Amino acid sequence: MIEAIGLHKHFGALHVLKGVDLRVADRELVFVIGPSGSGKSTLLRCLNRLETPDAGSIVVDGIDLMHRRTDLNAARRRIGMVFQGFNLYPHMTALGNVTLALRKVAGKGRAEAEALGLAALERVGLRDRAGHTPGQLSGGQQQRVAIARAIALEPRVMLFDEPTSALDPELVGSVLAVMRELREDGMTMVVVSHEMGFARAAADRVVFMDHGQIVEQGPPAAIFEAPQEARTQAFIGQIQRH
Amino acid sequence: MTGWERFLDTFFNAKVMAKYWPDILHGMWVTIELAMLVVVTGIASGLALALLRAAGIRPLNWLMIFVVDALRALPPLVIIVLIYFGLPSAGLTPSGFVSTWAALALVLMAFSEEIFWAGITAVPRGQWEAARSTGLSYAQALFHVVLPQALRLTIPPLTSRTIAITKGTALGSVVAVSEILGQASSAVSNSYNPSPLILGAAAYLVLFIPVVVAGRWVETRFAWKK
Numbered sequence: 286m287i288e289a290i291g292l293h294k295h296f297g298a299l300h301v302l303k304g305v306d307l308r309v310a311d312r313e314l315v316f317v318i319g320p321s322g323s324g325k326s327t328l329l330r331c332l333n334r335l336e337t338p339d340a341g342s343i344v345v346d347g348i349d350l351m352h353r354r355t356d357l358n359a360a361r362r363r364i365g366m367v368f369q370g371f372n373l374y375p376h377m378t379a380l381g382n383v384t385l386a387l388r389k390v391a392g393k394g395r396a397e398a399e400a401l402g403l404a405a406l407e408r409v410g411l412r413d414r415a416g417h418t419p420g421q422l423s424g425g426q427q428q429r430v431a432i433a434r435a436i437a438l439e440p441r442v443m444l445f446d447e448p449t450s451a452l453d454p455e456l457v458g459s460v461l462a463v464m465r466e467l468r469e470d471g472m473t474m475v476v477v478s479h480e481m482g483f484a485r486a487a488a489d490r491v492v493f494m495d496h497g498q499i500v501e502q503g504p505p506a507a508i509f510e511a512p513q514e515a516r517t518q519a520f521i522g523q524i525q526r527h
Numbered sequence: 528m529t530g531w532e533r534f535l536d537t538f539f540n541a542k543v544m545a546k547y548w549p550d551i552l553h554g555m556w557v558t559i560e561l562a563m564l565v566v567v568t569g570i571a572s573g574l575a576l577a578l579l580r581a582a583g584i585r586p587l588n589w590l591m592i593f594v595v596d597a598l599r600a601l602p603p604l605v606i607i608v609l610i611y612f613g614l615p616s617a618g619l620t621p622s623g624f625v626s627t628w629a630a631l632a633l634v635l636m637a638f639s640e641e642i643f644w645a646g647i648t649a650v651p652r653g654q655w656e657a658a659r660s661t662g663l664s665y666a667q668a669l670f671h672v673v674l675p676q677a678l679r680l681t682i683p684p685l686t687s688r689t690i691a692i693t694k695g696t697a698l699g700s701v702v703a704v705s706e707i708l709g710q711a712s713s714a715v716s717n718s719y720n721p722s723p724l725i726l727g728a729a730a731y732l733v734l735f736i737p738v739v740v741a742g743r744w745v746e747t748r749f750a751w752k753k
Contacts, residue, residue, distance in 0.1 A: 335656055362662040372657035376675045385671055386661035431657070438661060 286311045286442060286473045287332060292341035294327055294497075301327045302338065303497040307475075309442075314474045316484040316505070319494035320520060325477045328494070329444050332475065333364040346441040362390055365435030369447040371427040373419040379406060379430045380415040383437050391438060405437035406430070409463050425456030429463055436467070443467060445476040479524055485509060493517045540722040547714040551726045554710035555734060557624075561706060562693045564628050569635025570689065576636065577643035581669060591640075598637035603695045606630040611702040623702035635692045642684050646677035683746040690742055694735065707731060 287309035294302040301324045309315050317325045330336040331343060334350050334357055343350040348360045373382050383402035387393045393401065406412045409429035411422075419427050428448060435443060445464070449457045461483050468474060468487050478484070484491055484505050491508040493501045493516075501508065501517045509525075512518045528536070576595070580588050598606070611626035621629065650673045658668035700709035711727030 333660055335660060358659075358662045358664050360662075361660055364660075366657075366660040368653060368657060370651075370653050372651075372653035374654065374657070374672050374676075376679070385658075386663055389667050389671065390662035434657075434661065 286313070286346060287475070288342075288344045289328075289332060290342050292328065292331055292338045292343070294324070294331065294336060294338045301497050302331070302341075305341075305494075305497070305499055307332075307492065307499070309473060309475060312471045312473055313489045314468050314476065314487055316488040316491045317475065317477045317494060318479060318484070318491060318520070318524075319500075323494040324497040325494045326446055329446050329475060329477050332442075332444055333361050333366055335366070358390065362386070362438050363441045365432075365438065365440035365443040367428070367431050367435055367443070367445045367448045369450050371419070371424070371431045371451070373427050373431055373434075375419050378416050378418055379411060379422065379433075382419070382430055383434045386434070387437055401437055402433075405433040408436065408466070409433045410459075423456060424452045425459045428452065428460045432460070432463055432467075436472075440472075442473045442475070445474065445478065447477055447479075449478060449480055481509065481524065493520065495520070537720065538722055538725050540718075540720050543714075543718045543720045543722040544726055547710075547718065547723045548726055550710040550714055551707060551723065551730050554705060554707040554727070555730050557704065557709075558696050558706040558730075558734065561624065561628055561631075561696045561699065561704070565631040565635055565693060565696070566689055568628075569632040569692070570639050570685070572632065572636040573639025574643050576640040577647060578669070580640070580644055581647055595637040595640055598633050599641070601634075603630055603634050603692070604698045604701065606633060607698055607702055623699060623704040626702055627696065627699035627704050631692055631695050631698075634695070635689065638688045638692065639685060642681045642688065643677065645684075646679075646681035647673060649680055650676045679749055682749040686742040686745050690735070690738055693738075694731075697731075707734075 287307065289305065289307045292302045292305040293300070305324070305328055307315075307328065317328065319325045327336055331338050332345065334343070338351075341351070345360065346363050348363070349355055350357070350360060374385070377385065380399065380402050383405050384398040387398040387401055388395065391398075403412055403415060406415055409432050411426060411429055411433065414422060414426060414430070419430070422430065448464070449460050452460065457480070461480060464474070464476070464483070465487055476484075476488070488505050490502060491505050492499055493508060493512070493514075495516050501512060501514045508517065509521060512521055576591060580591055607627050607630040610621060610630055611623060614621055614626075654672050654676065655668055658672040659665070663671065696706055697708040699706050700712055703709065707727045707730045711723045714723035715721050
């Protein structure tokens with residue numbers, strides 16, 4: 286479903302991605318972990334071309350994202366993204382947030398867009414909040430609206446960039462529950478997060494990144510219980526102490 | 528005549544006022560017309576420039592920043608005089624009214640472009656990213672997501688700047704525009720009495736106090752509340 290090969294990315298003099306290869310199979314859930322500055326968010330943001338890598342190839346659902354003539358806007362419809370800071374549009378209701386791209390990108394009429402939008406809000410358990418603006422919602426609810434905004438477009442892949450890091454602990458569970466349901470529906474997902482419990486329960490594979498490279502990857506049990514590389518051991522030890 | 532009577536006779540001369548108030552009233556209409564034209568064209572062109580700047584064409588933006596900064600640095604009166612006395616040598620002979628309108632509209636364009644641009648850049652990058660990640664084009668993200676938030680941020684500074692520049696219509700009197708101050712000045716010359724100036728000041732108060740009050744209401748109403 287995703288095939289990213291040989292990705293390099295510089296921010297000025299900083300070499301953030303140093304030849305990263307990531308393949309994700311259809312219906313696979315891949316967790317990307319690593320210390321801050323390891324390049325994991327940049328890798329994720331390359332997968333929908335929010336960042337343009339300096340070198341490498343990215344093919345998602347058969348679409349070559351690095352090809353000059355690829356319609357990125359059409360491709361991005363197939364690749365949902367959820368951000369750490371939710372990034373809901375504050376001047377619109379929850380339903381308005383969900384229906385904007387349905388109308389402007391998918392070309393649905395108002396009635397159809399609203400029906401699809403309400404269905405997406407229903408999936409995240411917030412149909413009754415459709416008329417609320419982001420300011421009237423809790424962080425957990427905002428993040429679920431953001432997930433609804435992405436899944437309403439029926440993407441083939443969902444990218445999550447630290448979706449629970451900005452949430453109060455008691456609100457994390459509701460967001461993870463929605464992600465678990467997506468997982469059960471067979472969504473292909475790449476998740477940058479340190480929610481180890483969720484990774485253990487739901488991930489097919491955990492990828493550990495450090496200094497712009499993939500150091501080690503494998504099933505959650507292998508990475509968390511018996512990491513092979515010294516850097517992985519140090520990192521896992523650190524986060525498990527918390 | 529006591530000093531007080533002389534003061535009243537000089538500044539509040541009923542006879543002179545009775546004779547010239549229709550001129551001042553006519554001047555009010557000219558001022559209103561001029562002000563409306565300046566506000567509409569100045570703000571519209573300022574917004575258009577800010578949107579053009581958002582397109583990010585480097586050489587064009589440098590030129591724009593240079594022109595905008597020049598217009599913000601020059602006193603409006605200098606621009607009016609340059610247009611009125613300068614353009615005829617280029618074969619164009621704008622009237623005083625057109626010169627004043629053009630000059631003040633240019634100044635308002637420059638200031639409002641900066642205000643709109645500041646508003647656009649104040650919208651967090653995450654808003655752009657969220658919009659683009661759902662497949663919205665740059666223009667769609669700008670118009671549906673970023674601009675509505677930016678405009679809300681710009682309303683308070685734009686209101687006070689617009690009021691300040693609109694009052695500059697009085698500068699038109701220098702190039703023979705028969706707006707309030709122009710009418711009042713010629714009435715003073717014709718009557719050898721400054722009372723028409725008091726009428727003119729009253730006319731400005733009648734015109735602008737409601738605008739200032741409305742501006743204050745708009746500023747508090749649209750102050751950003753999270």
